Amino acid sequence: xxxxxxxxxxxxxxxxxxxxxxxDPDVCLMGQDIGCxxxxxxxxxxxxxxxxxxxxxxxxxxxxxxxxxAVGMAIYGLKPVAEIQFSGFTMQAFDQIEQNMARYRNRTRxxxxxxxxxxxxxxxxxxxxxxxxxxxxxxxxHTPGLKVVIPSGPRNARALLAAAIQDPDPVxxxxxxxxxxxxxxxxxxxxxxxxxxRAQVVRNGSDITVISYGAMMRPxxxxxDDLSSLHGIDVEIIDLLTIxxxxxxxxxxxxxxxxxxxxxxxxxxxxxxxxxxxARINEHAFGHLxxxxxxxxxxxxxxxxxQCEQHFLPDPDxxxxxxxxxxxxx
Amino acid sequence: xxxxxxxxxxxxxLQVLNEEGMVDTTKAPPLTHxxxxxxxxxxxxxxxxxxxxxxxxxxxxxxxxxPNLGQEATQIGQVFPLTADDWFAPSYRSFGAQIWRGWSMExxxxxWAGYHEGFPPPxxxxxLPFSIVIGSHVLPAVGVAMGxxxxxxxxxxxxxxxxxxxxxxxxxxxFNFAAVYKAPCVFVCENNGWAISTPLQRQAATESLAVRGIxxxxxxxxxxxxxxxxxxxxxxxxxxxxxxxxGPSLIEAVTYRMSLHTTADDPTVYRQExxxxxxxxxxxxxxxERYLNRESILTEDECRRIADECEQRVLEARAxxxxxxxxxxxxxxxxxYHTMPPELIEQKKDYLSxxxxxGLNP
Numbered sequence: 001x002x003x004x005x006x007x008x009x010x011x012x013x014x015x016x017x018x019x020x021x022x023x024d025p026d027v028c029l030m031g032q033d034i035g036c037x038x039x040x041x042x043x044x045x046x047x048x049x050x051x052x053x054x055x056x057x058x059x060x061x062x063x064x065x066x067x068x069x070a071v072g073m074a075i076y077g078l079k080p081v082a083e084i085q086f087s088g089f090t091m092q093a094f095d096q097i098e099q100n101m102a103r104y105r106n107r108t109r110x111x112x113x114x115x116x117x118x119x120x121x122x123x124x125x126x127x128x129x130x131x132x133x134x135x136x137x138x139x140x141x142h143t144p145g146l147k148v149v150i151p152s153g154p155r156n157a158r159a160l161l162a163a164a165i166q167d168p169d170p171v172x173x174x175x176x177x178x179x180x181x182x183x184x185x186x187x188x189x190x191x192x193x194x195x196x197x198r199a200q201v202v203r204n205g206s207d208i209t210v211i212s213y214g215a216m217m218r219p220x221x222x223x224x225d226d227l228s229s230l231h232g233i234d235v236e237i238i239d240l241l242t243i244x245x246x247x248x249x250x251x252x253x254x255x256x257x258x259x260x261x262x263x264x265x266x267x268x269x270x271x272x273x274x275x276x277x278x279a280r281i282n283e284h285a286f287g288h289l290x291x292x293x294x295x296x297x298x299x300x301x302x303x304x305x306x307q308c309e310q311h312f313l314p315d316p317d318x319x320x321x322x323x324x325x326x327x328x329x330x
Numbered sequence: 331x332x333x334x335x336x337x338x339x340x341x342x343x344l345q346v347l348n349e350e351g352m353v354d355t356t357k358a359p360p361l362t363h364x365x366x367x368x369x370x371x372x373x374x375x376x377x378x379x380x381x382x383x384x385x386x387x388x389x390x391x392x393x394x395x396x397p398n399l400g401q402e403a404t405q406i407g408q409v410f411p412l413t414a415d416d417w418f419a420p421s422y423r424s425f426g427a428q429i430w431r432g433w434s435m436e437x438x439x440x441x442w443a444g445y446h447e448g449f450p451p452p453x454x455x456x457x458l459p460f461s462i463v464i465g466s467h468v469l470p471a472v473g474v475a476m477g478x479x480x481x482x483x484x485x486x487x488x489x490x491x492x493x494x495x496x497x498x499x500x501x502x503x504x505f506n507f508a509a510v511y512k513a514p515c516v517f518v519c520e521n522n523g524w525a526i527s528t529p530l531q532r533q534a535a536t537e538s539l540a541v542r543g544i545x546x547x548x549x550x551x552x553x554x555x556x557x558x559x560x561x562x563x564x565x566x567x568x569x570x571x572x573x574x575x576x577g578p579s580l581i582e583a584v585t586y587r588m589s590l591h592t593t594a595d596d597p598t599v600y601r602q603e604x605x606x607x608x609x610x611x612x613x614x615x616x617x618x619e620r621y622l623n624r625e626s627i628l629t630e631d632e633c634r635r636i637a638d639e640c641e642q643r644v645l646e647a648r649a650x651x652x653x654x655x656x657x658x659x660x661x662x663x664x665x666x667y668h669t670m671p672p673e674l675i676e677q678k679k680d681y682l683s684x685x686x687x688x689g690l691n692p
Contacts (some may be wrong), residue, residue: 075470077477
């Protein structure tokens with residue numbers, strides 16, 4: 001019988017990293033304060049003590065340097081997992097992500113592929129200062145050569161991170177920091193590895209499809225509970241899990257069935273992931289739509305200072321209201 | 331304690347072989363006659379290749395590229411000490427060094443003529459491809475060196491970049507990472523005086539760029555970059571230090587960009603010919619030839635024959651290039667991911683039908 005342990009997402013990610021370091025001598029971790037300190041969110045807690053300073057490396061304070069040297073280590077055959085302390089700081093590393101991390105395989109015609117991961121906590125809701133709450137996954141989804149993965153809970157976080165580390169291509173791994181310690185979930189004690197590029201239908205329904213990912217899955221699930229119990233609306237929910245490559249097939253299958261759809265993300269609206277999902281629905285399921293596809297997202301403004309952040313982030317009420325609108329759309 | 335801040339502006343330039351071809355034997359690296367001849371041939375070949383490629387570009391057969399006339403000693407000297415297990419990270423002006431490392435000239439012609447096949451390092455050559463954005467290859471080069479240290483391999487990485495790259499944040503981060511991790515890395519800053527139209531004085535407030543390395547805790551040296559023997563001496567020492575686990579070194583090779591920034595550039599807009607004139611006397615080939623002739627390591631006749639042979643090799647490479655030069659538009663989707671994701675399969679299908687409409691079926 002397979003055993004499980006209740007873990008937070010932080011603990012589940014720690015487990016995935018520990019398993020990778022234990023089973024693959026080429027895996028190494030690099031980042032600011034990840035060693036003795038265990039990372040500012042403690043995702044790497046205890047790993048330096050267990051696996052040594054050569055494999056769990058505290059980096060100088062330079063995001064571009066972390067990603068750039070990780071690229072080189074990957075070229076040399078290692079599998080670096082680089083942590084950037086907050087996704088708002090990844091802009092410092094944009095240079096190396098865009099110019100090298102994303103391009104090396106193509107530049108060398110598969111000669112020097114990069115099996116590497118850049119992990120970083122993203123998103124709002126933790127009352128942080130400026131640059132600590134961004135959701136700019138669309139930047140990376142826009143960049144050819146990258147994969148973009150965003151878990152939503154402890155169990156899939158562990159399985160997806162394991163998959164990202166084993167993947168032969170560079171992966172941007174966005175961790176919803178609002179979920180880090182929000183709840184515990186049964187995580188199998190035996191290794192579990194997800195398959196990248198697969199969305200998950202987390203709830204079956206017949207009236208409308210809600211597509212989301214990461215930290216927004218919780219308000220979506222909450223809204224869906226209320227819609228079902230109070231309004232009799234049967235919601236199908238898709239957790240994307242991998243933003244790029246996107247599981248278009250699962251999206252189209254669901255929307256073809258329900259005829260209605262709303263996308264929910266906290267990233268900015270214009271050219272956000274929702275825009276891409278809607279475009280794909282337009283291309284592949286236009287004839288099945290009973291209403292325009294709704295979009296709930298962050299607004300096109302810098303993430304607000306934290307006294308106002310809860311008004312900026314999509315919440316269950318907004319989702320319920322939008323779905324009710326779409327159900328009665330004529 | 332004196333309250334005056336410390337300032338270090340300049341470092342003396344190491345020279346072994348002067349402009350008259352005289353050698354300071356106290357500093358000369360111990361090279362055999364055969365090694366000296368190989369160095370000379372490589373420098374001549376670099377120049378022949380450069381001038382042929384320029385002609386091809388002017389005739390419309392080559393894309394924009396960055397000539398390296400006058401920088402042959404820096405080019406060859408930096409890679410001379412490297413073994414096949416050591417790595418080299420070139421910048422885009424480093425084709426002389428790339429030829430030394432084992433890149434075929436026909437491949438380099440393919441590269442600069444815009445064929446993807448030209449880009450990846452050849453099988454068995456442990457080099458990085460260069461990246462065009464200035465200095466963006468330096469951090470990955472340090473990463474390779476960190477990987478060597480991690481895997482307990484006693485090899486080193488030499489990375490080449492120019493004076494302009496010294497202004498890039500990423501390059502300075504690379505210095506710091508290499509120093510902190512004691513990465514086995516040799517930084518060769520090929521200071522040719524110009525970053526397109528920007529002279530060194532607008533790039534740095536110091537006379538020397540090597541002083542920057544010292545601030546990072548990197549042993550640094552300034553070398554006459556037109557002096558092949560000084561380059562070999564400095565890079566050999568630096569490579570040995572790196573392999574022995576003593577960390578990175580910075581070599582500032584002082585040379586001069588006698589030709590164009592790239593073939594799309596017109597230097598007459600921003601510099602006078604009299605800036606360039608003194609450098610004709612400092613030509614790295616001329617002084618080396620004087621030395622080799624005087625020491626009877628190569629006669630003038632032999633030098634002429636080497637020049638002809640190099641020219642011949644370049645022409646043969648051009649012939650091979652012309653045979654190989656074939657665009658493969660059906661391939662452009664095929665190298666982005668290990669396994670093509672569904673969305674790219676769909677886009678490729680659409681693209682291939684577009685090719686078919688143009689009569690370009692694979």
